[in-house]
Amino acid sequence: MLYEHAGARPRIHDTAVIAPTAVISGDVVIGPGCQVLHGAVITAEGGPIVLGEHVIVMENALVRATAVDAVHIGDHTLVGTLASVAGATIGQEVFLASGARVFNGAIVGSRCEVRVNAIVHRRSRLPEGTVVPIGWVAVGHPVQLLSPDRDAEIAAAQPDLDFPGHVFGVDRDTPDLMVQLTERYASTLARHAHDVPIGGTDAAR
Template sequence: MRFDHLGATPRIHPDAVVATPAVVSGEVTIGAGCQVLHGAVITAEGGPITLGENVVVMENAVIRASAVNPVHIGSHVLVGPMASVSGAVVGDEVFLATGTRVFNGARVGDRTEVRINAVVHLRTVLPPESVVPIGWVAVGDPVQVLAPDRHEEIWAAQKDLDFLGYVFGLDRDTPDLMVQLTERYGAALARHRDDRPLD
C-alpha cells in the first residue's frame, strides 16, 4: 500500500516489486530490481528514503527516516526479516540479517555484514567490510564492536552519543522524560492523520 505523506508521493521504479501488504509512505524512492516483501514498512517521517538497485527488504522489516536523519540504502543490499533501519546510511552490498537494528545517524560501509540480532548504534560508523557478530553491538566512531555481556563498556560508549538528545531533543535527567517523549513523538506521528492512500 502506498501513501502520500506530508505532500510527498513514493516513487517506485517499474521494475521493482512491492508486495500488496507492504507500506510505502511519503518521500520514498525505490530503485530498479528492488523487492519489498509482505509486512515491510518504509516510511519517510519528514526526511527522504532512497533505496538503490536490487535491494531486498524482507518480511516485517522497518525502514524509517526523520527530518534530521534521512535514509540512504545503496545497491545490492538485503534487509532481513524484522530488521530495522532508522535514519541511517547503508552502503552497497551490505547484509543486514534477521532482527538487526541500525539507528539514527549510523553509517554502514560497503560489503559489511551485520549478523542476526546485532545492533549498530546511534551515530556509529562501520568501515567497509566490517562484521558485527550475532547479537553483538557496534557503537561509536571509531567503532567498538562488543559482545552483549559487556554492557558497562557499551553504555560508556553509548552514553556520550546521547540517544535521547539526538533523536528526541530531550535530556535524560528530565523529571517527566517519558511524558515529554511520548507527547512529542506522538504529535509528530499524528501527521499521518492526513495521509492519502494511493492504491
C-alpha cells in the same frame, strides 16, 4: 499499500516489485530491480528514504527516516526479515541479517555484514567490510564491537551518543524525560491522520 504523507508520495521504479501487503509512506524513492516483500514497512517520517538498485527488503522489515536523519540504502543490499533501519546510511552490498538493528545517524560502510540480532547503535560508524557477529553490538566512532555480556562498556558509550537529544531534541537530564519525549513524538506521528492512500504500486510509477 502506498500513502501520501506530508504532501510527499512514494516514487517506485517500473522494475521494482512491491508486495501488496507492504506499506510505503511518504518521500520514498525505490530504485530499479528492488524487491519489497510482504509486511515490510518503509516510512519517511519527515526525512527522505532512497533505496538504490536491487535492494531487497524482506518480510516484516522496517525502514524509517526522521526529520533529523534521512535513510539511504546502497545498491545490492539485503535488509533481512524483521530487521530495522532507522535514520541510517547503508552502503552497497551490505547484508543486514534477520533481526539486525541499525539506529539513527549510523553509517554502515559498503560490504559490511550485521549478523542475526546484532545492533549498530546510533551515530556509530562501521568501516567498509566490517562484520558484527551474531547478537553483538557496534557502538561509537571509532567503532567498538562488543559482545552483549559487556553491557557496562556498551552503557558507558551511550551518553556520548545522546539518543533522546539526537532523535527527539530532549535533554537526557530532563526530569520528566519520557513525558517530554512521548508528547513530542506523538504530535509528530499524529500527522499520519492526514495520510492519503494512493493505491497500488502502479500509482507511484
